[in-house]
Amino acid sequence: MAYCHLLVCILLCSSYYSIVLAVNLNKFAVVPATSSDPNRASVPLVHRHGPCAPSAASGKPSLAERLRRDRARANYIVTKAAGRTAATTLSDTAAGDGGGTSIPAFLGDSVDSLEYVVTLGIGTPAVQQTVLIDTGSDLSWVQCKPCDAGECYAQKDPLFDPSSSSSYASIPCNSDACRKLEAGSYGHGCTSVSGGASLCEYGIEYGNRATTTGVYSTETLTLKPGVVVASFGFGCGDHQHGPYDKFDGLLGLGGAPESLVSQTSSQFGGPFSYCLPPTSGGAGFLALGAPNSRSNAAAGFSFTPMRRIPSVPTFYVVTLTGISVGGEPLAIPPSAFSSGMVIDSGTVITGLPATAYAALRSAFRSAMSEYRLLPPSNGVLDTCYDFTGHTNVTVPKVALTFSGGATIDLAVPAGVLVDGCLAFAGAGTDNTIGIIGNVNQRTFEVLYDSGKGIVGFRAGAC
Structure with missing residues (x-):
């Protein structure tokens, strides 16, 4: 029975990935799950x-x-x-393996x-x-x-x-x-x-x-x-x-x-x-625990400084410095990101400050202009598409750049779209703290190291 259950899981997963590859062969890659790390x-x-x-x-x-x-x-x-939101950057103290x-x-x-x-x-x-x-x-x-x-x-x-x-x-x-x-x-x-x-x-x-x-x-x-x-x-x-x-x-x-x-x-x-x-x-x-510095799991990370809110120790905060769509950086002033972004496993949709979201929405809609834009219907997402009749759908890559230079290319389409909608929304004014939701984090290993004061991203980890 356990074997049959596992087989069903494998077949369903394989079927999904086949569909994704047919839709977006050049934009999305299937990768194996991370290997076991004895450390x-x-x-x-x-x-x-x-x-x-x-x-x-x-x-x-x-x-x-x-x-x-x-x-x-x-x-x-x-x-x-x-x-x-006056967060402090943690000191780069060493954390052992x-x-x-x-x-x-x-x-x-x-x-x-x-x-x-x-x-x-x-x-x-x-x-x-x-x-x-x-x-x-x-x-x-x-x-x-x-x-x-x-x-x-x-x-x-x-x-x-x-x-x-x-x-x-x-x-x-x-x-x-x-x-x-x-x-x-x-x-x-x-x-x-x-x-x-x-x-x-x-x-x-x-x-x-x-x-x-x-x-x-x-x-x-x-x-x-x-x-x-x-x-x-x-x-x-x-x-x-x-x-x-x-x-x-x-x-x-x-x-x-x-x-x-x-x-x-x-x-x-x-x-x-x-x-x-x-x-x-x-x-x-x-x-x-941290990946062993000599293991394969420790390779391939891009790191950005972690910020903390002293009065709210729960949250882990990072700083966005730029967004690109289809390889083209968007013209967003640094001040739009000055309040930081809480990176959160429990929030689905990424909430961007108003100026940043307006620039992203405009560029994404322009890149997706051949598809019919649906009217907003759920009160949250306003960039949704009807793909009826399209055998292949081309979705532009979206990349996020963080302080320190770390840049991550979001998985396409899983890290960009939710039910045909852009998985971003406006989160208020530019002086409002934003949130990086879990859709954007999909397929990355996200490493939180408060001792070193860093957040790391490793692509293709699952």
Whole structure:
């Protein structure tokens, strides 16, 4: 049965790529997934609704609904960073090639636009949980028993039962860990349980007003067989409300102390990376730890300085310096990019400052003038095309250039178009911070190294 499931995945992936190559033979290249690096801890990453997802959900939301959620998320990020965009460039301190791990990662397309999932083990014995990955938030959580009727959304897998785990521990209210949580963004006071104990409670409200609350706890996290994170701080959620899909929880990869990245920095060194697959049948990875400097995985990166917002440690910020369409640089003043761009795995559509987006839209429409431009219909994307009757479609390459000279050619069409629409939108005035969404990141290994103060891009990684 497992063999047949794998065969179906391979056939579906192969069929997709054949279609893409027929549409855009000279613009898009199929590349193998990254090879295993013994120096890192890695797990697979796949499409949430794809045939290879371990916990596929039915009833995929419409494009309009997904874009509505995406816009809500983007607005939340911009609002949170507004007035606090005077980011500081980190010093170029060395980070060692410590041991790491890599986890398969998969693309999904629903629920607050947090598109990609990995499957991990939680508890002792380990119970598999499929969770969304998110660089735009920090505290990880899963839904836990007991959940009163209507207090938890329906998920594909059974709820995690902390009473069945020998390594689970709730965090007392009057503890240093709870006080630190309360001092950050995720504290929610205390909750009383049977027996009179007062436990630490967490609370999160996302950009689309979805909420989760529960008991702040520690547990053993199994990234893959033999790779374990002990006493991992997470939220054991017993009250969830909002537009959630059937995933089991969320894995926070932001820069604050509560994130998986921060909690495992002594174990894996701090750097982490992922490769987001371009299709629902494709597989990518989430890796903790830096590539070994002597490995093939360390070659081929282009780096740009990472900036941080001191008052909002969650976000990773980079600086765009230019955009080109069809090999032609656009006339965009540097001031248009001065506020920086949050690079985010959970936002779908890239939001550009007004001047930059106007220049990109004009050049892209000009290059696509032979195709019928559709009227805006979803409230977010305004450059969509009807390709009916066209056997071959020529899409111009779009390249992004960052401070330090790093230039990435976005995958065509997977990194440029979403359902026939340009995967960019205007994000307000030129003094508004922008967001680089996950569509533009597809097929690249994106490496975050806060110790060195850099973000790296390696093309063709998945």
